[in-house]
Amino acid sequence: MNDAATLLPEDEARARILALAMPLSAEWVALEDGLGRTLAEDVMAQRTLPPWDxxxxxxxxxxxxxxxxxxxxxxxxxxxxxxxxxxxxxxxxxxxxxxxxxxxxxxxxxxxxxxxxxxxxxxxxxxxxxxxxxxxxxxxxxPRGEDAREGELLLAQGTPLGIPELGLLWGQGMLSAPVPRAPRVAILSTGDELCRADEAPRGRIVDTNAPSLALAVRRAGGLPSLLGIAQDTRDSVAEALSRAHGFDVVLTSAGVSVGERDYVKEVLAAIGVEQHLWRVAIKPGKPLVVGKRGSTLFFGLPGNPTSSLVTFELFVRPTLRKLLGHADVAPARVSGRLEGKLAKPPGLAHFVRVVASWKDGALWARPLSTQTSGALRSAAAATHLLHFAREASSLSHGDPVELLPVSWGA
Structure with missing residues (x-):
């Protein structure tokens, strides 16, 4: 049954998720460890710099x-x-x-x-x-005071700490700064077919989702912890999730669709997680579930490796950035042009893996040869996701397109 019309658009889904997240409590870190984080409070200048003309x-x-x-x-x-x-x-x-x-x-x-x-x-x-x-x-x-004047606001709460901002703080004689603490993120894979990379497969496949998501979490500023692999039973999923106490975010992969042994949604409800959305009008990544219990956010991500990375990019990474105090958290978007042609049925927004390069005064995006959500090779080669709008059915060579740089690349 075609139920695309009842699914949440990507931007609305992200807005709902972000409404559930608030910046975390503050901690003081050495300035060199604050790079890429945000200020948890206003910083007032203690020194006038330069002190003279x-x-x-x-x-x-x-x-x-x-x-x-x-x-x-x-x-x-x-x-x-x-x-x-x-x-x-x-x-x-x-x-x-x-x-x-x-x-x-x-x-x-x-x-x-x-x-x-x-x-x-x-x-x-x-x-x-x-x-x-x-x-x-x-x-x-x-002139005296060109950089800072004693008593004035130097940097406001929420300011991202780049290298110039850290330089301003060092110039004030500061060695540490208050920033929202790093989110603690638990990661669970589910599936009878999975094994760890250090195990003999014996007919199974290696779980790449959990370690890949852990790296994505770390790159986004979070602190990942792996909960292992749950089997496709209610009891195994429930036991694994019982070890997820004390985390700010819990990520699961697989078990959130409508399969006979997809138990994640059911178990989340049983342990008191209030579901806020299920299924988004995107491909890959439609079977996404998001809920909250107390202050902990739960993301049930799809099981296909590229689907889990795409949904992380569109929904989890912005959430982690909001927890870290960033104001501008939506995925960055740049303008480009399509190299080649694309076609799809209307109804779902497709996020097409592309390689984008600058030529002839424009950023040209070439779709990769495979777009199957189980193929990590295309995610490995991709530099951007091309947003193929929900209502559109075709794109021609040279058409203007919207591109999202991916954070998972080298």
Whole structure:
């Protein structure tokens, strides 16, 4: 039966899921461990940086008014000031000071002339120069407090901590920062057909979902824990999920569709997990179940390896980012063009694995030869997911397309 019309659209499903998630409690971490995380509270500046007006160039500190007339202007050089030093003399009218990048601007000076715009006076030694170019007040001067002023808001709560932000905090003398703690994520695979990679298969297949999802969780900023493999029985699934206490998120793979031995939904309900959605209008990844018990979020992901990665990308990763305090959590999207053709029945949005490369002034997306959800090889080669809209049935060569960069690549 075609029930696509009753399934949740991808964006609505994600909105419902994100409404269930709130940033986690704060912890203090060393700044170098805060990269990629967010601030859990406002940070106020404790220091004014730079603490003084300083030169942005190697050159000569001058009074701009002295250069307002005919050029060149000959000026005596009172002294040289290096970065880390301090000026000893005031720049009086008709004088200048040789200055290096980062050195404090002497009193009386209001601009800097680049060294390249100054000519030594023949036989004048280093005591006189001819200035060849006029400047305006403030030119090549980095003003006091340009980076921060004591008492002002330096970085607001929720600010993602990139390298420049961490540099600002180090500049304030901070060695640690408050960030939402990393989400603890339990991961369970289900299926009689599965074995661990260190076991002899004996007619089974190696479980790649759990270790792959663990890496995806770690890359998203979470702390993964593997719960093992549950057999396709109610008791085995229930026993495994009984070990999922104390986690912020629980991920299961397989057992969420309508098969005779798909027990995950049933067991989740039995242990008190309130179901908030089941099945999304996407391919791969339609049989997705999401619920909540207390503060713990449960995701029943599909069992096919690529389906589990795609649903992680579309729904789990944004949730982990919200738990980590990020405001912009939806998957990034970029514009591109289709290389080749695509066709499908309307009803489900397809997320097509593609390789995208820049040529002829556009990002061209080439669909990979296999799109079966059980084939990890296509996920391994993919750089983006192409969003083939739910209502669309065909795309032609050169058509504009929406691309989602995948986070699972190298």
């Amino acid at each position: 300083n030169s942005a160039m190697d050159g000569y500190a001058v009074r701009a008014a002295d250069l307002a007339g005919a050029l060149p202007v000959r000026l005596p050089v009172l002294e040289t000031v290096f970065a880390g030093g301090a000026p000893r003399q005031e720049v009086r009218p008709g004088t200048c000071v040789r200055i290096m990048t980062g050195a404090p601007l002497p009193s009386g000076a209001d601009a800097v002339v680049m060294r390249e715009r100054v000519r030594p006076v023949p036989d004048g030694g280093a005591d006189e120069v001819d200035v060849l170019e006029a400047v305006v007040p403030g030119q090549f001067v980095r």
